[in-house]
Amino acid sequence: MSAGFRYLSQQDVDAAGGNDAQQAWQDVCDVVTLMRQGQAEMPAETHVRLAGDRGKAYALPARVGGRFNAAGVKWTAHRPDADDGLPQAMALTLINRADNGLPLGLVESGSLTAARTAAVTAVALHHAAPRKLKRVLLLGAGVQARAHLQMLSQLFPDLQRVDWWHRNPQKIVLADWSATWPLVQHAELSPLLAQEFDAVITCTSAAQPIVDSAVIKPGRLVVQVGYHEVNFAAIKQADRVVVDLWGDFCATSAKSLFQMYRAGEFNAGQVDADLSNLLIDGWRPAADDCVYFSSFGLNVFDIALASRVLACASDLKLGTLLPLFPEAPFSLES
The missing domain is CATH 3.30.1780.10 (ornithine cyclodeaminase, domain 1)
Structure with a gap:
């Protein structure tokens, strides 16, 4: 043959x-x-x-x-x-x-890139969230955000609600939405961060931070998927910092955490856990921790x-x- x-x-x-x-x-x-x-x-x-x-x-x-x-x-x-x-x-x-x-x-x-990124977020939601997930806030409306919505609908059917924000809400078009939980769209971001979310997932293409310290709340998981969406002050206030992996890419990546590292405001010793610690070693946060998860994309x-x-x-x-x-x-x- x-x-x-x-x-x-x-x-x-x-x-x-x-x-x-x-x-x-x-x-x-x-x-x-x-x-x-x-x-x-x-x-x-x-x-x-x-x-x-x-x-x-x-x-x-x-x-x-x-x-x-x-x-x-x-x-x-x-x-x-x-x-x-x-x-x-x-x-x-x-x-x-x-x-x-x-x-x-x-x-x-x-x-495939979006699917594997959403799968890593799913691992973080399952193992690094301080509390049982009931309500999630998703930021962004591109390929990554839509993959995350699909992941949430497939893997987290018991959610009570997902809130969705994008800077251009007219771009959000939902066809044949079939999740078991309601999806609520929003046009304003700042008021949202004060609401009671168990997880906030940022999937935007923002080149400058759109999320500040208001996102840091006890019992909340913050998952950063995009490049530079979360400011340094917010990361500093998080009780736990988790990554998919810490590697040589810290020297070049545009991700917020790695920019913070190159600015001398974070070091590898401050990482509390990575994916192997979550999946193999059983690392878990306390119920009142605020966990920041930086998804580099392996x-x-x-x-x-x-x-x-x-x-x-x-x-x-x-x-x-x-x-x-x-x-x-x-x-x-x-």
């Missing part, structure tokens, strides 16, 4: 379960265990600049063993100043088998999700199978 290389469009990814929050949750949990066991690695990113002041394209390589058996690289063009109606971040993930290096496929990864999760989706697409015969090394007397998927 001739070798094959599978290309998955966004539609193929969706059909292969790329947006399934439960599967993404399990992927993240399994990868964290593999990282603890030394069966995964994640080198630092490398990037080149694009036209404009803030644009860049960056490569994020990783390897993960176990059921994923994948080595790959996620290639993302970050286009914050683009005005063409297309996504500001455009991502593709190339996957090889980790055991023998054979290439398996190329996956459009915009929704590329090892991207490789795992893309590997799982490629395997499912192969079983379902989805995507476009391209000839690769046609002289090889075997299948790359064998």
